[in-house]
Amino acid sequence: MTRPARLTGAALCAALVLTAAVWILKDLAALGSPADLAWYWAGDRFFLARGRAATSLVDPVLLVVSAAAAVAALRSRHAASALAATGAVTLALRLPGLWAPDSGVLVTALLELALAAGLVLVAAAGRRPANAPYEPLPGRPRTGAAVAAGVLLAVAAAAVAGWELYWASRLPAEITVDRFTGGRSVVKAPLGPPPGWLAAVLVALYATAAASAFARARHTRAFGLLAGALLAAHGLAGTAGAARSGILERLADLPEPYRSDALTSLFGLLAGVAVLALLAGRGAPAASPAPYPPAGVLPPPPPHPRPPGW
Incomplete structure (x- = not known):
């Protein structure tokens, strides 16, 4: 991926991390302790009497995944696939928020859907041009x-x-x-x-x-x-x-x-x-690039004047 595409993907992932972190901090304030919130994510609904959390187990997982994708976008050869996978899964998981009755959930769903769509577009359009310096696949x-x-x-x-x-x-x-x-x-x-x-x-x-x-x-x-x-x-x-x-x-x-x-x-x-x-x-060791020019590329012209015995 090009350097601007990597930076854009990392910024979009950081925005996803920030959005999830805000909701998780809000739920921590509502339930009182990280242990209570963790048990709520695990499916224990004993805490419904004291307050209902807005997040589910999906939210901390997406937070960690988005943070890892941001790091991959800056440093990894797998940047494009990491951004595409994070964007596609976020799109699929946040789509039901569009018909949620809560206005805060609806706004969050719209924001995260836009960010996730941006990740998919960056992964698809951010490839290096053919004449760019060689980068291992x-x-x-x-x-x-x-x-x-x-x-x-x-x-x-x-x-x-x-x-x-x-x-x-x-x-x-x-x-x-x-x-x-x-x-x-x-x-x-x-x-x-x-x-x-x-x-x-x-x-x-x-x-x-x-x-x-x-x-x-x-x-x-x-x-x-x-x-x-x-x-x-x-x-x-x-x-x-x-x-x-x-x-x-x-x-x-x-x-x-x-x-x-x-x-x-x-x-x-x-x-x-x-x-x-x-x-x-x-992973498996990558094959070393061939020492010959790509198919269809003409060899360099002979020197002039030609040396003896050319």
């Missing part, structure tokens, strides 16, 4: 690490899709629709996406990252690390909630849905950490 992941990460992400996508189909078969049709649109029957944080919508975004992200990993594409690292971060965060939240309520201690005595939910959260935590470890390492 982003490396591809190693084959073993890519295949292992792809398998874990594919299983995670199937698990999220399976749970959504399970709830669709058990809940009335109007509640199923509300899970995607954020209707009145769904209790959620104002900034958080509806649970069904979030599940659809996660399935699309995990499947895209898995396909990229199997193909060993150059953008695998950006999309895979983002998918791994969301997978690990949701797995950690579910596992912490299950441990706090004693579900893990009596796992064998619980009905099948509760046991499967706890095991899915534990798998998400372990798989997310594994994906982060597999894709954060050094």
Whole structure:
């Protein structure tokens, strides 16, 4: 990417970080302590009687991801894919805020959607021109690490899709629709996406990252690390909630849905950490550029006058 495009992408990411930080600080003031807010993000609604937080687990994850994308935009060969992945996922997760009844949430959604669209445009239009000095291309992941990460992400996508189909078969049709649109029957944080919508975004992200990993594409690292971060965060939240309520201690005595939910959260935590470890390492060594000129470029003219024996 060009230097102006890198600086623009880093500035847009910094604006996303600042927006999320303002809401998180506001929720800290409402709930009283970081531990209370963390348990709220994990799904514990005991604090609703004292105050309702506007953020969800998605917000701290997007804050960390946006900060990492800002650093990548300035220093990494993976800058374009990092900006594109951050922008695309932010667009998908913030879109339901456009029909939120709260004016503050609506303004935040419009701002973040504009910033995310800017990230995608910068990633697409900020490429270096063909006559620019040579810069190494982003490396591809190693084959073993890519295949292992792809398998874990594919299983995670199937698990999220399976749970959504399970709830669709058990809940009335109007509640199923509300899970995607954020209707009145769904209790959620104002900034958080509806649970069904979030599940659809996660399935699309995990499947895209898995396909990229199997193909060993150059953008695998950006999309895979983002998918791994969301997978690990949701797995950690579910596992912490299950441990706090004693579900893990009596796992064998619980009905099948509760046991499967706890095991899915534990798998998400372990798989997310594994994906982060597999894709954060050094990629495959890049092939050295050919010493010959590109195809179609004529060789330099012979010297004049020509030396003897030319």
